[in-house]
Amino acid sequence: MKISHLQTRFILAGILLVMTTVVSGIWSAWTFAHLSEVAGRTIQKSQLTTDLSAVLSDALEREDDALLLAMSGDRGQAQKKLDAERLRFAQAFNRLKENLDQPDQTQALAQLAKHAALYRAAGDVLLTTVAPQDAFRWYYQNVNPALRRAVAACAEIRESNFRAMQRAGIRARDDARGATILVIAISAAALLISTLVAVMLARSVLTPIRELDRSVEALRLGDFERRVEVTSRDELGHLAEGFNRMAEALAEFRRSNLGEVIAAKETLEATIAALxxxxxxxxxxxxxxxxxxxxxxxxxxxxxxxxxxxxxxxxxxxxxxxxxxxxxxxxxxxxxxxxxxxxxxxxxxxxxxxxxxxxxxxxxxxxxxxxxxxxxxVTDFARLDELRTELVAVASHELKTPLTTLRMNLMLLGESAGNLTPRQQEILATAAQGCHELASTIDELLDLTRIESGQLRLSRELVDVYPIIDRAIISLRQRFEDAGVAVQVAAGHRPAFVLGDSVRLGMVFTNLLSNALKYSPRGGCVSISVRSDHNGRGPGVLQIEVSDQGSGIAEAFRERVFEKFFRVEQHLQNGNATTWGAGIGLYLCRQILEAHGGTILCHAGDNGVGTSFVLELPSPGTVEQ
Incomplete structure (x- = not known):
């Protein structure tokens, strides 16, 4: 009969193990208790034999004392004492006879009875027949020798008891050894049975689990035809049946969907190929x-x-x-x-x-x-962009000539400004400023076309950035004063040299300061700081930061502001921007700085207020003047 539940199997195995342990323990306890009982009984009998033989020997000695008392003349007292000791001897003798069970002990007891009877007979003759003057001679010739032989018989009984004890000890040792061997054998048998039960139980559980594990791994690798052999009707058998049903369902699903997967793959490949x-x-x-x-x-x-x-x-x-x-x-x-x-x-x-x-x-x-x-x-778009660039270049060149003439006329008119009214002088200054800004925009557009055509040329020399910054500030000072915005340059270690084109770098600083001015509120401040990490052991990096206190630029636009024609105002949600730029100034700044081997990044200002543009340029170090 097969057990159909793992729980029942484990319970029965546990009961068997417990029963084996209990039986071996009970057998061991009974064996050692029996040995203890036998040893105790043997010791008790031996001790009783020793005590009774001592009583017999003492009773004989006391009888001899009574005979000597009678020979001294006190026959009445001697007779009483003699009767008492003989009674005591008889009682001890009977008890000893019941206690002895070994042949040599029985033989020694018979010898004691014989010699005691001869001793008593000689004593009775001494008391009843022998004349007082012959009493001592009779005593030493007949009574005392008989007494010595009776006492020797008692000693022989004790000796035989000692030999019996030795034999009992040897027998007990042999019995203990045999019992120990038997207990070890029973314990070994119990251990063997427990081990066999454990091994069989483990095998009955682990073998199906291992087979199931191998089948799961095969299924993971795509072998959907793998099945687990059902070897029992317990929970493991049910698990194996469930796995087989799952594998069959997966195999069927794969067969039914393989065509769909292949068709989907071919459709995807055809779609990609058609793009x-x-x-x-x-x-x-x-x-x-x-x-x-x-x-x-x-x-x-x-x-x-x-x-x-x-x-x-x-x-x-x-x-x-x-x-x-x-x-x-x-x-x-x-x-x-x-x-x-x-x-x-x-x-x-x-x-x-x-x-x-x-x-x-x-x-x-x-x-x-x-x-x-x-x-x-983007071939067509690139061609359109090239045409746009060419158009910008042509238009810029065409605008530059009449703009130059206009600026010259305004300058000539400005020389005779003393003949003009204040209002006319103001209009003349505004026109000159407008021409200047338009000329700057045209120059930027021309630089843009040079950059895109790869024709931007730099006139590099060792220049100090502080004078370049000062010239940019001077060119915009009037606009800063009119807007009520302060500009300051943080005191630093001067001079700070870079290998660059002072004109192009001046355009970068002018653009950055102009942007900062556009977006700074009245009463605000635009700050410029210059730092160098040059350590004297080689080329360093010169870091220039331009910060304003305006409304700032959202983080999403801080990289895009360097794109060509990108303007933040176009992406404001409220659409209420009042300041607009051309969208090429920061693009030109990045291109010029990259041509110098530098970088420019946009960050939020201090404490999240305003905007900071950080420029980094390779620096050959600080040159003392």
């Missing part, structure tokens, strides 16, 4: 796992057809960085990249330009992101 843009799919480890025909054609055209990982792709450093950020699940701003940074390649003999956008794919693998890189064809 008009180049698509590259990348797994979380940075390996290229899929690409459509246009992407393959681009890689072939750039001799990167063997690309296997992200770093093998022939894209710009910024585009590769955007792909890595997408793999990390970070948002990317590459979609707002300038068209001048488009990826150029010749396809079918025609120049084409593509703009890369990297998008993160959440849960591409459990807990990990993949990425898809899409190359948009």
């Amino acid at each position: 008009p843009d180049a698509v590259v799919v990348i797994d979380p480890d940075g390996h290229i796992v899929a690409q459509n025909p246009l992407a393959k054609a681009i890689l072939v055209a750039t001799k990167a057809q063997g690309a296997k990982i992200v770093d093998d792709l022939p894209f710009s450093a910024g585009s590769l960085r955007a792909v890595r950020e997408a793999l990390e699940g970070k948002p990317t701003d590459e979609t707002r990249a300038e068209l001048t940074r488009a990826f150029a390649v010749r396809l079918d003999g025609q120049p084409r330009k593509f703009m890369l956008t990297a998008v993160s794919i959440p849960e591409f693998q459990p807990g990990r992101c993949g990425a898809v890189a899409v190359l948009y064809d």
Whole structure:
């Protein structure tokens, strides 16, 4: 009969183990109790034999004393004492006879009875027949020798009792040894039975579990035909049946959905292949796992057809960085990249330009992101941008000539300002200022076209930034005073030298100060600080910070303000901006600083008030003058 429940199996195994332990314990206790009882009984009998033999010996000695008393003349007292000792001897003798069970002891007791009878007979003759003058002679010839033989018989009984004790001790030792061996054998048998029960129980449980574990692993690896053999009707058997039913359901599901999965995969591949843009799919480890025909054609055209990982792709450093950020699940701003940074390649003999956008794919693998890189064809947009740039360049050049003439006329008119009324002088100054601002805007547009065409030239020399900053402040001082805004330069270690174009750097400071002035409230302050981490052991970094106390720039726009033609005012929700810019000043600042090997970043001002622009330029160090 098979047990159909694990609980019953464990309970029965536990009962068997407990019963085996209890039986072996009871047997051991009974064996040692029996040995203890036998040893106690033997010792008790031996002690009784020893005591009774001593009583017999003492009774004989006391009888001898009574005979000597009678020989001294006191026969009455001697007879009483003699009768009492003989009674005591008889009682002890009878008890000793009942206590002895060994043959040698029985034989020694018979010898004692014989010699005691002879001793008493000789004593009676001494008391009744022998004349007083012959009493001592009779005593020493007959009575005393008989007494010695009786006392020797008592000693023989004690000796035989000692030998019996020795034999009992040897027998008890042998019995104890045998009992110990038996107890060890029973304990070993109980241990063996317990071990066998435990092994069988463990095997009956672990074997199905191991088989189930191997089957689960096989199922995880895709072996949906794996089944577990049902060997029992207990809970493990039910578990195996449940696993088999689950495996069968999964196999059926796989068979029924495999066609759908394949169809979905083919549909996805066909969709990707039909897209008009180049698509590259990348797994979380940075390996290229899929690409459509246009992407393959681009890689072939750039001799990167063997690309296997992200770093093998022939894209710009910024585009590769955007792909890595997408793999990390970070948002990317590459979609707002300038068209001048488009990826150029010749396809079918025609120049084409593509703009890369990297998008993160959440849960591409459990807990990990993949990425898809899409190359948009921006050839037409790039051509339009080039035409726009050319138009701006032509228009700027065309505007510059009449503007120069106008400025010269205003300057000539200003020389005779003494003949003008104050109102006319004010109008003349305003016109001159407007011409100056328009000329600055035209210069910026021309610089913009030079940058985009790669024709920006820098006249580098070792210059001190403080005079450049001072000239920019002087050029805007009147505007600062009219706006009621203070400007201050923090005292620092002067001079601070950089290797750069003083004119272009002057444009950067003028733009930054002009922007700070536009967005500073009346009574505000624009501050400039210069710091250097040059340590005298090599080139350092010169850090220049321009801060205002205006309304500030939202964090979402602090990077976008450096984009070409981007204006924060266009993205304000209330749409009530009163100050507008052209959107090219900060773009030119970044381009000029990058051409110098520097950077510019936008941060919130101190305590979150206003805006700070931080410029960093390579510095050869501070030169003492």
